[in-house]
Amino acid sequence: MLGTSVYLNGKLIGFHNNPKDLVQTIRDRRRNGKLPYEVTVAYYEDRNEVYINADEGRALRPLIIVEKGKPKLTKEHIKLLKEGKLSFDDLVKNGIIEYLDAEEEENAYIAITEDELTEEHTHLEIHPALILGVCSIISPYPEHNSAPRVPMTSAMIKQSLGLYALNYRLRTDTQSHIMYYPHVPIVKTKFHKIVGAEGKPAGQNFIVAIMPYRGYNINDAIVLNKASVERGLGRTVYFRTYETQERRYPGGQKDKFERPKPEISGYRGDEAYRFLDENGIIEPEFKVNGGDVVVGKTSPPRFLEEIGEFGGMIEEKRRENSLAIKQGESGYVDLVLITESESGNRLVKVRTRKEMVPEIGDKFAARHGQKGVVGLLVPQEDMPFSQSGIIPDMCMNPHAIPSRMTVGYLLEALGAKVGSLAGRHIDGTPFDNEKERDLREELKRYGFKPNGTEILYDGVTGERIKAEIYVGVIYYQKLKHLVSMKMHARARGPVQILTRQPTEGRAREGGLRFGEMERDCLIGHGTSMLLMERLLEESDKVTEMVCPRCGIIAINDQIRKKAYCPVCGSTEVYPIDMSYAFKLLLNELISMGILPKLNLTDKV
Amino acid sequence: MEKVFEAYKDKIPKSILEEVIEKTKGMNKSEIKKMLEKVREEYEKSLLDIGEAVGIVAAQSIGEPGTQMTMKTFHFAGVAELAVPQGLPRFIELVDVRRAPKMPMMWIYTKDPKDYEKTVEIAKKIEELEITKIAAIREDFIKKRIHVLVDMDKLKEEGLDFEEIKKRLEKAVRKKAKVEGENDIVFDLKVSTLKALRRYTNKLEEVRIKGVPNIKKAAVIKQDGEYVIQTEGTNLKGIMALSDKLIDKRRVRCNNVKEIEEVLGIEAARETLLREAKAVLDNQGLTVDVRHLMLLVDSMTASGVVRPVGRQGVSGMKSSVFARAAFEETVRHLLDAALRGEKDGLKGVTENIIVGQPIPIGTGTVGLIMKKK
Ligand SMILES: [Zn+2]
Numbered sequence: 001m002l003g004t005s006v007y008l009n010g011k012l013i014g015f016h017n018n019p020k021d022l023v024q025t026i027r028d029r030r031r032n033g034k035l036p037y038e039v040t041v042a043y044y045e046d047r048n049e050v051y052i053n054a055d056e057g058r059a060l061r062p063l064i065i066v067e068k069g070k071p072k073l074t075k076e077h078i079k080l081l082k083e084g085k086l087s088f089d090d091l092v093k094n095g096i097i098e099y100l101d102a103e104e105e106e107n108a109y110i111a112i113t114e115d116e117l118t119e120e121h122t123h124l125e126i127h128p129a130l131i132l133g134v135c136s137i138i139s140p141y142p143e144h145n146s147a148p149r150v151p152m153t154s155a156m157i158k159q160s161l162g163l164y165a166l167n168y169r170l171r172t173d174t175q176s177h178i179m180y181y182p183h184v185p186i187v188k189t190k191f192h193k194i195v196g197a198e199g200k201p202a203g204q205n206f207i208v209a210i211m212p213y214r215g216y217n218i219n220d221a222i223v224l225n226k227a228s229v230e231r232g233l234g235r236t237v238y239f240r241t242y243e244t245q246e247r248r249y250p251g252g253q254k255d256k257f258e259r260p261k262p263e264i265s266g267y268r269g270d271e272a273y274r275f276l277d278e279n280g281i282i283e284p285e286f287k288v289n290g291g292d293v294v295v296g297k298t299s300p301p302r303f304l305e306e307i308g309e310f311g312g313m314i315e316e317k318r319r320e321n322s323l324a325i326k327q328g329e330s331g332y333v334d335l336v337l338i339t340e341s342e343s344g345n346r347l348v349k350v351r352t353r354k355e356m357v358p359e360i361g362d363k364f365a366a367r368h369g370q371k372g373v374v375g376l377l378v379p380q381e382d383m384p385f386s387q388s389g390i391i392p393d394m395c396m397n398p399h400a401i402p403s404r405m406t407v408g409y410l411l412e413a414l415g416a417k418v419g420s421l422a423g424r425h426i427d428g429t430p431f432d433n434e435k436e437r438d439l440r441e442e443l444k445r446y447g448f449k450p451n452g453t454e455i456l457y458d459g460v461t462g463e464r465i466k467a468e469i470y471v472g473v474i475y476y477q478k479l480k481h482l483v484s485m486k487m488h489a490r491a492r493g494p495v496q497i498l499t500r501q502p503t504e505g506r507a508r509e510g511g512l513r514f515g516e517m518e519r520d521c522l523i524g525h526g527t528s529m530l531l532m533e534r535l536l537e538e539s540d541k542v543t544e545m546v547c548p549r550c551g552i553i554a555i556n557d558q559i560r561k562k563a564y565c566p567v568c569g570s571t572e573v574y575p576i577d578m579s580y581a582f583k584l585l586l587n588e589l590i591s592m593g594i595l596p597k598l599n600l601t602d603k604v
Numbered sequence: 605m606e607k608v609f610e611a612y613k614d615k616i617p618k619s620i621l622e623e624v625i626e627k628t629k630g631m632n633k634s635e636i637k638k639m640l641e642k643v644r645e646e647y648e649k650s651l652l653d654i655g656e657a658v659g660i661v662a663a664q665s666i667g668e669p670g671t672q673m674t675m676k677t678f679h680f681a682g683v684a685e686l687a688v689p690q691g692l693p694r695f696i697e698l699v700d701v702r703r704a705p706k707m708p709m710m711w712i713y714t715k716d717p718k719d720y721e722k723t724v725e726i727a728k729k730i731e732e733l734e735i736t737k738i739a740a741i742r743e744d745f746i747k748k749r750i751h752v753l754v755d756m757d758k759l760k761e762e763g764l765d766f767e768e769i770k771k772r773l774e775k776a777v778r779k780k781a782k783v784e785g786e787n788d789i790v791f792d793l794k795v796s797t798l799k800a801l802r803r804y805t806n807k808l809e810e811v812r813i814k815g816v817p818n819i820k821k822a823a824v825i826k827q828d829g830e831y832v833i834q835t836e837g838t839n840l841k842g843i844m845a846l847s848d849k850l851i852d853k854r855r856v857r858c859n860n861v862k863e864i865e866e867v868l869g870i871e872a873a874r875e876t877l878l879r880e881a882k883a884v885l886d887n888q889g890l891t892v893d894v895r896h897l898m899l900l901v902d903s904m905t906a907s908g909v910v911r912p913v914g915r916q917g918v919s920g921m922k923s924s925v926f927a928r929a930a931f932e933e934t935v936r937h938l939l940d941a942a943l944r945g946e947k948d949g950l951k952g953v954t955e956n957i958i959v960g961q962p963i964p965i966g967t968g969t970v971g972l973i974m975k976k977k
Contacts, residue, residue, distance in 0.1 A: 519957070520660050520663075520664065523657050523660045523953055523963065523965060524657050524660040524661050524664060525657075525966065526655055526656060526657055526965050526966020526967060526968075527966055527967060528962045528963045528964075528965055528966050528967045528968025528969075529962060529967050529968070531957070531962075531963060532960070532961070532962050532963075535957060535960070536960040541960065577960065578959055578960045579958075579959070579960035581958075582958055582959050582960055585958070589938065589942075592935075592938070592939070593942075594938060594939070594942040595942075599947075603972075
């Protein structure tokens with residue numbers, strides 16, 4: 001026997017006769033600070049292998065070291081920490097807290113709370129919520145939600161719009177969103193401060209009535225109070241930065257910022273350049289739309305000479321190469337920045353700004369995997385109201401709750417209601433939060449029903465709503481999927497050069513794909529002509545001249561107004577309708593060395 | 605009264621006619637007549653029209669429930685029964701026509717399916733038992749002999765005779781054996797090389813004591829009040845060769861389509877395919893009209909051999925060059941077609957979509973003919 005195999009960063013480096021001793025030594029040295037704290041070691045007894053890891057890419061997690069059932073972190077330490085005489089790093093250096101990776105965790109026996117500690121435990125969690133990541137840890141009451149909702153929340157927190165950076169006015173990110181009046185959530189967790197989510201919030205506290213609203217919040221849709229929206233609820237700004245520079249070309253040629261002259265090739269028309277000053281650059285606070293030029297630029301010709309319209313060599317004109325607003329976008333010019341690029345060229349950055357007021361189709365989400373799209377903006381007078389005159393900002397459909405089992409949502413609503421009455425924040429930290437019973441007691445003291453329901457009146461008829469409605473405050477996030485940036489339709493539009501089929505995607509003003517399964521449906525219905533219309537008429541139909549003798553597509557000489565067969569030269573050719581893709585296929589077959597021939601017959 | 609129904613004998617299928625007879629009991633003649641006329645009308649309306657795209661409709665009708673199948677069971681293990689692939693894996697197995705399914709099985713009924721004792725007895729008789737299961741075979745290189753050490757307990761359990769085993773072994777190697785001690789059958793072989801000795805060992809190891817080859821397990825299960833022998837491993841030929849006194853050959857079932865095709869022919873294979881495919885869907889609680897499955901099974905067996913759906917089968921053998929090229933291995937199909945000088949008659953759906961002409965289905969089936977003067 002060679003002894004225990006020892007691997008360093010996954011590579012076998014040798015064998016050891018006393019693995020337990022080896023592992024203990026490494027751990028001791030790490031705790032003494034003789035080895036870096038990122039080094040982890042794991043001993044697999046069953047496989048007789050020791051793994052030492054010191055490489056990058058491992059997620060490490062801090063834990064309190066426990067010896068003989070006693071955590072090494074004492075009250076003394078905590079006192080010093082509070083006084084600022086000790087830092088977290090000092091605890092790590094002194095072997096009180098250590099970082100484990102997934103592999104070393106296999107060797108550890110971790111207690112979640114201090115009172116469950118036994119002799120066998122090797123570590124203690126700093127806080128039970130630390131098993132969660134940055135996103136989950138700032139969602140309240142996650143342990144009351146069904147498990148799949150928790151990672152969904154994390155995924156949506158990443159898409160929320162808020163105050164992502166304080167220096168946003170100086171930044172030139174390609175795209176960014178800033179919320180107008182972001183709130184700190186009323187129900188927050190102990191980790192909001194630590195993570196920094198308190199200073200840069202992304203969401204607002206909505207007053208939510210959990211009730212259907214005339215069918216406009218079916219299927220996860222939400223109904224918003226129009227007056228709230230007009231007061232700034234869910235309002236964001238959208239910044240977009242365009243940039244261009246005066247590039248240098250081999251041969252001393254250079255781009256030039258200027259107002260392009262009409263004789264330049266590719267001139268966009270006077271209107272496109274109307275905002276440019278004499279330097280060819282736009283000024284702030286102009287309202288621009290898609291296609292408007294923001295920086296006029298001309299580039300040197302690709303070739304110095306070219307064949308002129310009437311033959312003979314002439315000097316080529318400079319090319320138009322301006323920077324224009326993307327098709328479908330609009331906004332005000334917010335910032336014009338003229339600097340120098342890394343290579344020393346003149347660089348212009350133009351940032352546009354657009355106010356994004358919530359509209360039908362915008363996406364909102366609470367921190368419980370409860371997302372929805374605005375289904376209707378209701379005038380305030382038509383929204384339900386309570387006896388005290390409270391009108392909710394939002395109506396959320398009750399069907400969203402039972403099947404998803406997001407009890408945390410209801411607890412947050414209850415908690416935030418108490419919080420807003422008491423004027424304090426409610427602690428919703430995972431596994432360690434304010435209890436429902438206490439919240440209900442407190443709510444009762446403020447004169448509300450302890451179960452969170454209220455009697456509401458229909459805003460349209462004024463009648464009392466028979467059911468008691470659960471009303472609370474929920475922290476809602478506006479997610480970055482805004483309809484105005486997605487909505488798209490097309491009747492006619494551009495086609496691809498190669499296939500002559502419609503382009504794809506909103507940015508290229510494309511068509512909506514009529515795919516294979518849709519094709520199968522039309523076949524299934526036997527609607528042969530409709531299918532042909534979709535696939536041919538509305539797509540890439542061409543009429544080609546075909547020689548009946550050779551079965552080959554004829555040359556159609558437009559100048560001499562004559563079509564003739566390239567093989568036999570016959571001018572007796574017939575027009576045939578086909579898809580351009582098929583014509584292309586014939587060409588490609590020829591390039592493969594296959595000669596496809598078309599057999600023509602009379603239709604009737 | 606009978607006459608009224610008689611008139612519709614050829615106009616409505618028998619089963620529907622019988623239902624009408626049953627449900628119109630107590631009605632007068634004119635009412636029945638009205639009813640029959642209405643039924644005929646409805647029946648004719650529900651018949652397929654010429655040019656109906658039955659293939660696509662069948663594909664969609666089987667495919668849509670198929671998507672639900674994926675998310676459900678993959679394996680299902682009973683207590684006394686065997687683990688059998690079900691749901692989508694089994695359906696794929698059928699459509700791909702694998703040479704042997706993951707779990708080849710047979711269901712055998714005895715002459716008297718109510719008799720448990722007898723069924724168990726026959727099951728034991730069918731189950732294959734190799735010598736290696738009841739005995740250990742040891743080679744003695746020095747003395748050039750082979751010991752077969754029989755496990756007497758197991759022998760007793762299986763109800764076998766020691767002498768009988770000895771005889772079988774002797775027959776297999778065509779050599780006489782001695783018995784040493786209580787359970788050691790010894791073959792003294794006059795061979796010079798190790799290789800020759802090994803050859804005898806291999807022969808001995810293959811000896812089957814009893815049962816039908818390839819029937820690895822035979823369990824008796826109860827189904828609809830009858831005892832059935834359910835086997836793991838199939839051997840249709842072997843089972844069919846058994847005595848008529850033991851089993852009911854007309855009721856033998858097997859889930860290996862390929863084997864059925866070889867033994868009983870294409871019609872039996874088609875029937876099995878259909879039954880198995882339907883069983884999979886029924887098992888998953890999905891309802892698909894049999895006619896869709898029948899079309900699938902027919903297209904797989906129409907050529908006289910069972911062909912899989914896919915590259916080597918139904919799709920790969922379409923007559924149109926374009927249809928084949930559009931499906932898979934585009935370049936190969938095009939080059940082969942060019943070499944053979946193939947002609948595409950543009951009779952199918954895919955070809956016509958490619959060239960941009962109306963497909964010969966539904967409204968596209970209608971053509972015009974010029975009248976000669
Ligand atoms: Zn020609």
